[in-house]
Amino acid sequence: MIEIKNLKKSFGDLLIWEDVNLKIDDGDTLAIIGRSGCGKSVLLKHLNALLTPDSGEVLIDGKNIFELDYVSQRKVRQKFGVLFQGSALFDSINTFENVAFPLRYFTKDSEEEIYRKVMRSLGYVNLEMAADKETSELSGGMKKRVGLARAIILEPEYIMYDEPTSGLDPETAEEINELISLMSDEFDITSIVVTHDMHSVLKVADKVAYLNDQKLSWYGTLEEMRESDQEDLVNFTTASEYQVKILGN
Amino acid sequence: MYALKEIGKYSTLLYQALRSSTEWSTYRKNLFQELVKVGYDSVPIIVLVGIFTGSVMTLQSAYQLESAFIPLSTIGAIVSESILIELAAVISGLVLAGKVGARVATELGNMRVSEQIDALESMGFNSVSFLVVPRVLAGILMFPVLYIVASIFGVGGGLAAGYFSGSVPPADFLQGARMYFYPWNIVFGFVKSFVFGFIITSIACYKGYYATGGAEGVGKSTTNATVLGCIYILLADFILAVLLL
Structure with missing residues (x-):
C-alpha cells in the first residue's frame, strides 16, 4: 500500500x-x-x-x-515498474536486451531462464517478433509496449x-489501455x-x-x-x- | 554564486562516484567497453597528432636553428624533450577533450533528457556507479597509455621528418634525444596525462549527467564539457609545471 x-x-x-x-x-x-x-x-x-x-x-x-x-x-x-512517457529504452542495446537488462543485473538467472522470461514478457505485449529489433526501428507504440515489458520483467508490486x-494513435492507445487493465x-x-x-x-x-x-x-x-x-x-x-x-x- | 553552486554539484557527483566505486559488479561490463572507446578507439587520432606534431617540431626547429655553431643533435634534443614533457600530453589532451569529452557528455546528456538515467534509478541501479565511475576510470587508465603512443609517434615523426627533409640525419637526432633524456620527464608526462584524463572525463560526465532541456540542452552540455575540458587542461598544465618542474 x-x-x-x-x-x-x-x-x-x-x-x-x-x-x-x-x-x-x-x-x-x-x-x-x-x-x-x-x-x-x-x-x-x-x-x-x-x-x-x-x-x-x-x-x-x-x-x-x-x-x-x-x-x-x-x-x-x-x-516498482515504471513506464516512462518517452519509454526511456536504452538506445545502445536492442529490444531483447532492454527487457533482459534488469534480469542480468538483479538476478542470477541462466541465459535460458532470461530468454524464457524476456519472451514471456514480450509475449504479454505481443512483441515477441520484435525481440531482435534495434530500439530505433520501433514505432512509438511499440516502444511503449517494450517499456511495459521491461517494467514488468521483475514482477513488481x-x-x-x-x-x-x-x-499514440487511438488504436495503439487502446491497446496500451488494455495492457494496463491486463x-x-x-x-x-x-x-x-x-x-x-x-x-x-x-x-x-x-x-x-x-x-x-x-x-x-x-x-x-x-x-x-x-x-x-x-x-x-x-x-x-x-x-x-x-x-x-x-x-x- | 553560480560558480560556487556548480563546484558544489561537481564535487558531490565526484564524491558519489568515489563512494560507489566499490560497486564493481555494477560497472565492470561498462568499464571494459569504456576502456575500448576511450583507449583503443582514440589510437588513430593520437597517432596522427603525434606524427604531425613531431614532424612540424623538427622542421621548424631545423629552420630556426640553422647555424654552423649549433649541432644538429640539438634539434633531436629539443623535439624529443618538448614532446615528452609537454606536447604529447597537452595536445593529446586537447584533442581528446573534443573526442572523448564530447562523446561522454553527449551520451549522458541524451540519457538524461530521454529519462534513461531515471529509468536506471527506477530499476534500483546506482546510476553514478553505472555511468560515471567507468567513464572516469577509463579516462584515468587510458590517457597515460595514449600519452605513450603520442610520445612514440611524436618522436618517430620528428625523426622521420628530419630524415626525409634532409635537415637532420637520424643519428644526430637520436644522439640529441638520448643526450638530454631524463626519466623524470616521462613521469611528469604520465602525471599530466593522468590528471588530464580525470579532468576531461569527470567534467564531461558532470555536464552530461546534469543536462537539462532537449537537444539544445544536450548540445550546450557538450560544448561546455569540451570548452571547460580544454581550459582546465591548460590550467592544470601550468599548475603541474609549477609544482613538479
Whole structure:
C-alpha cells in the first residue's frame, strides 16, 4: 500500500503543489489527472524517490521512502515498474536486451531462464517478433509496449505509467489501455497512471486524483467522479464534446 | 554564486562516484567497453597528432636553428624533450577533450533528457556507479597509455621528418634525444596525462549527467564539457609545471 502524507514540492520559488494526501490500496489503479504542467509526473517521481519533496512523507508498505538510506531506497524502487512517457529504452542495446537488462543485473538467472522470461514478457505485449529489433526501428507504440515489458520483467508490486497513451494513435492507445487493465486484473499489480487522456482514465482507473491550483483538488472513485459537481473537475473532465459523450455513457 | 553552486554539484557527483566505486559488479561490463572507446578507439587520432606534431617540431626547429655553431643533435634534443614533457600530453589532451569529452557528455546528456538515467534509478541501479565511475576510470587508465603512443609517434615523426627533409640525419637526432633524456620527464608526462584524463572525463560526465532541456540542452552540455575540458587542461598544465618542474 502507498500512502502520501502532506506532500509539498516546489522548484525554487515555484510551488508545484502542497498538502497532497493520498492512499493507494493494493490492487487498485489510481489515475492522476490534471492540466499539463500541474505536476502530475513530479508527483509520480516522488513515489519511488526519484525526486525529494520539500516536506511530507511517502509510505511504501508502511516505510517512509525518504527516510531510508540510498541502498534501502534502491531496494524499494525494485518494487516498482515504471513506464516512462518517452519509454526511456536504452538506445545502445536492442529490444531483447532492454527487457533482459534488469534480469542480468538483479538476478542470477541462466541465459535460458532470461530468454524464457524476456519472451514471456514480450509475449504479454505481443512483441515477441520484435525481440531482435534495434530500439530505433520501433514505432512509438511499440516502444511503449517494450517499456511495459521491461517494467514488468521483475514482477513488481506497483507499476507507474507516465502518460502511457500520449502521442499514440487511438488504436495503439487502446491497446496500451488494455495492457494496463491486463496488468491490474491478471497480475493484481497496483497501478498509478498519470494522464490527461480521459478516455484512458475511464478505461483503466478505479480511483482518480485531480491536481489543480497547486493542490490535490479532488480524489475519489471513478463513479464519484462521474457524479461530482465540483466545478474545476467538471470543467476538466468535460473539456471536449467527446469527453462529455463518453462520460455520459 | 553560480560558480560556487556548480563546484558544489561537481564535487558531490565526484564524491558519489568515489563512494560507489566499490560497486564493481555494477560497472565492470561498462568499464571494459569504456576502456575500448576511450583507449583503443582514440589510437588513430593520437597517432596522427603525434606524427604531425613531431614532424612540424623538427622542421621548424631545423629552420630556426640553422647555424654552423649549433649541432644538429640539438634539434633531436629539443623535439624529443618538448614532446615528452609537454606536447604529447597537452595536445593529446586537447584533442581528446573534443573526442572523448564530447562523446561522454553527449551520451549522458541524451540519457538524461530521454529519462534513461531515471529509468536506471527506477530499476534500483546506482546510476553514478553505472555511468560515471567507468567513464572516469577509463579516462584515468587510458590517457597515460595514449600519452605513450603520442610520445612514440611524436618522436618517430620528428625523426622521420628530419630524415626525409634532409635537415637532420637520424643519428644526430637520436644522439640529441638520448643526450638530454631524463626519466623524470616521462613521469611528469604520465602525471599530466593522468590528471588530464580525470579532468576531461569527470567534467564531461558532470555536464552530461546534469543536462537539462532537449537537444539544445544536450548540445550546450557538450560544448561546455569540451570548452571547460580544454581550459582546465591548460590550467592544470601550468599548475603541474609549477609544482613538479
